[in-house]
Amino acid sequence: QQPVQSPQAVILREGEDAVINCSSSKALYSVHWYRQKHGEAPVFLMILLKGGEQKGHEKISASFNEKKQQSSLYLTASQLSYSGTYFCGTDPGHGSSNTGKLIFGQGTTLQVKP
Amino acid sequence: NAGVMQNPRHLVRRRGQEARLRCSPMKGHSHVYWYRQLPEEGLKFMVYLQKENIIDESGMPKERFSAEFPKEGPSILRIQQVVRGDSAAYFCASSPPSLGETQYFGPGTRLLVL
Numbered sequence A: 001q002q003p004v005q006s007p008q009a010v011i012l013r014e015g016e017d018a019v020i021n022c023s024s025s026k027a028l029y030s031v032h033w034y035r036q037k038h039g040e041a042p043v044f045l046m047i048l049l050k051g052g053e054q055k056g057h058e059k060i061s062a063s064f065n066e067k068k069q070q071s072s073l074y075l076t077a078s079q080l081s082y083s084g085t086y087f088c089g090t091d092p093g094h095g096s097s098n099t100g101k102l103i104f105g106q107g108t109t110l111q112v113k114p
Numbered sequence B: 001n002a003g004v005m006q007n008p009r010h011l012v013r014r015r016g017q018e019a020r021l022r023c024s025p026m027k028g029h030s031h032v033y034w035y036r037q038l039p040e041e042g043l044k045f046m047v048y049l050q051k052e053n054i055i056d057e058s059g060m061p062k063e064r065f066s067a068e069f070p071k072e073g074p075s076i077l078r079i080q081q082v083v084r085g086d087s088a089a090y091f092c093a094s095s096p097p098s099l100g101e102t103q104y105f106g107p108g109t110r111l112l113v114l
Helices: none
Strands: A004-006 A009-013 A018-023 A030-036 A043-049 A054-056 A061-065 A070-075 A084-091 A108-113 B005-007 B010-013 B019-024 B031-037 B043-050 B053-056 B065-068 B075-079 B088-095 B109-113
Touching: A004 A084, A009 A018, A018 A084, A018 A108, A030 A061, A030 A070, A043 A061, A043 A070, A054 A061, A070 A084, B005 B088, B010 B019, B019 B088, B019 B109, B031 B075, B043 B065, B043 B075, B075 B088
Parallel strands: A009 A108, B010 B109
Antiparallel strands: A004 A018, A018 A070, A030 A043, A030 A084, A043 A054, A061 A070, A084 A108, B005 B019, B019 B075, B031 B043, B031 B088, B043 B053, B065 B075, B088 B109
């Protein structure tokens, strides 16, 4: 039931790009992406809803393939501040709405070096 | 607009004592969620509440754990007779009344059971 994230860890140089994937075995209503730095709270990045609606930060982009039950987060021109652990949270939905219960993946650790 | 507030930020308890964790949602938010995070692991859903109602408690251990969100005041997560395995970071999140909205996380309470 827990979504699977890949890769588990990524090391980048500043300016490089990265893609983080999130795959679920169940149909999804929405996918939520967060970044967490060590010892801090998860910070919202992006929400993708069934039907194509997206909400999030301007510099972050993501995709949601409903048929494949997959989402990808695209980090371009990475900065040192992008370092942290990225989590996807999935909501299977109930009818035409969210359940509110997010099931999180195990996380992807991203380290950006100067 | 203040964010989600949690207190205390750190809590130390001896085995057998009770732990009370408080969460005040963002202004205008009526949905509250509690998640637990063990060291080096992802976030695990515990419970979803609206004012005076428990919507989904499927992630709550059957014994010793309870949660409430009264008409007035913060949401409370209560752990009775704590054991060492309860040591974790407990995060509260809140979202606006309409379903499908983003969950915003508080700074967390780090519980240590001695």
